[in-house]
Amino acid sequence: MGRVEGKVxxxxxxARGQGRSHAVRLAEEGADIIAIDLCEDIATIGYPxxxxxxxxxxxxxxxxxGRRAVTAKADVRSAEQLRTALEDGIRELGRLDIVVAQAGVxxxxxxxxxxxxxxxxxxxxxxTINAIQVSLEHLSEGASIxxxxxxxxxxxxxxxxNPGQDPGGMAYVHSKRALTAYVYELARQxxxxxxxxxxVHPTNCNTPMLQSEPMYRSFRxxxxxxxxADAEPVFGVQQAMRIPYxxxxxxxxxxVYLASEESRYVTGMQMRVDGGGYLKSYDYHI
Numbered sequence: 001m002g003r004v005e006g007k008v009x010x011x012x013x014x015a016r017g018q019g020r021s022h023a024v025r026l027a028e029e030g031a032d033i034i035a036i037d038l039c040e041d042i043a044t045i046g047y048p049x050x051x052x053x054x055x056x057x058x059x060x061x062x063x064x065x066g067r068r069a070v071t072a073k074a075d076v077r078s079a080e081q082l083r084t085a086l087e088d089g090i091r092e093l094g095r096l097d098i099v100v101a102q103a104g105v106x107x108x109x110x111x112x113x114x115x116x117x118x119x120x121x122x123x124x125x126x127x128t129i130n131a132i133q134v135s136l137e138h139l140s141e142g143a144s145i146x147x148x149x150x151x152x153x154x155x156x157x158x159x160x161x162n163p164g165q166d167p168g169g170m171a172y173v174h175s176k177r178a179l180t181a182y183v184y185e186l187a188r189q190x191x192x193x194x195x196x197x198x199x200v201h202p203t204n205c206n207t208p209m210l211q212s213e214p215m216y217r218s219f220r221x222x223x224x225x226x227x228x229a230d231a232e233p234v235f236g237v238q239q240a241m242r243i244p245y246x247x248x249x250x251x252x253x254x255x256v257y258l259a260s261e262e263s264r265y266v267t268g269m270q271m272r273v274d275g276g277g278y279l280k281s282y283d284y285h286i
Contacts, residue, residue, distance in 0.1 A: 003029040003262065004029045007259070008032045009023070009100060010034040010135060011026075012082075012131045013076075013102040013103030013104060014037055014071075015035075015037035015057075017208055017209065018202070018205060019058075019102040020058045021248035021251070022100050022252050023061070024062060024065065025253070026100075026255070026256060027067040029260070031098065031259070032070075032093045033059075033070070034069075034086060034090070034093065035055060035069055036055075036072045036073070037071075038050070038074070038075050039073045042105060042123070043119075044110040044115050045119065046110055047214060049105070059071050068092075070089040076128070076130055079130040082134045083134040086135060097142070098146070099139070099144070103127050103131070104127075104128075105172075106215065107120040108166060108215060109166060110214070113166060116168030117167040117170075120171035120175055121171050121175050124171075124175035124176060125178050141194030143194075143196070144197075144258055144260075144263070145183070145197040146199075146200060147200070149200065151201045151277040151278055152172065153173055153180055154177075154270065154281075155280070155282070156281045156282070169218065179199070184199075188268065191267055196258075196264075200251060201271065201278075202273050202274065203275050204235050204239070205247070205248060206248065207248060211228060215231065216231040219234045232244050239280075240280050246273060246274075250273055251273050254273050
């Protein structure tokens with residue numbers, strides 16, 4: 001049997017990148033999937049977001065594993081849209097055991113700057129809270145909630161080169177810090193009910209968010225039109241290991257662990273999959 005055999009997972013931001021990877025890996029381990037995504041652009045975000053055909057491809061990949069996928073176009077900024085999509089999925093698949101609040105955007109270089117701040121906070125922070133809170137009434141003992149944070153939310157950014165100093169970039173850092181605090185306290189509240197809540201913190205991850213023109217410009221502000229080849233060597237500033245980024249599958253492996261019974265007593269944890277990025281900012285003290 002798979003590590004999450006017979007369970008149902010609700011995943012936001014599932015059309016591509018980390019969200020798609022999580023959906024496929026959980027399906028490979030036996031879960032059915034409720035997959036949602038916005039599937040349209042946000043004006044202040046300077047790279048294209050997923051499209052409906054991307055979400056359809058996620059469903060196709062899940063189906064190839066032999067598991068079922070229910071998909072919906074929904075905006076995490078709207079609790080009502082999320083509730084409708086989730087309840088439709090539960091009616092078809094029968095239950096809910098795993099919540100993966102993955103949806104997120106990076107607003108580096110976004111214009112107008114303060115609208116970029118608003119859009120990132122509403123997607124990354126409010127959207128994560130919405131996804132979790134519409135799920136709570138459907139979860140029972142043994143359920144697992146997993147939110148996607150960021151190593152950037154844990155480190156002292158004054159000690160390293162920070163590529164995202166503008167409002168859209170700083171909104172990313174702040175939103176991930178705030179959702180981390182929310183999940184930490186949520187884990188405390190849910191522990192007596194046997195429901196776990198954890199945060200996974202990736203470093204740079206090889207997704208369309210990272211491989212985008214605004215991100216290249218943030219890492220190479222010395223160039224007017226930097227390319228991937230220009231930016232990629234600088235991506236390594238975020239990690240202690242000699243890597244530019246991790247792959248979505250590296251994060252998915254952590255998600256599967258936290259969703260499975262292998263982590264049945266793991267809650268309130270900040271799991272870093274960061275190539276040692278945290279180590280570059282903090283020294284160990286006994």
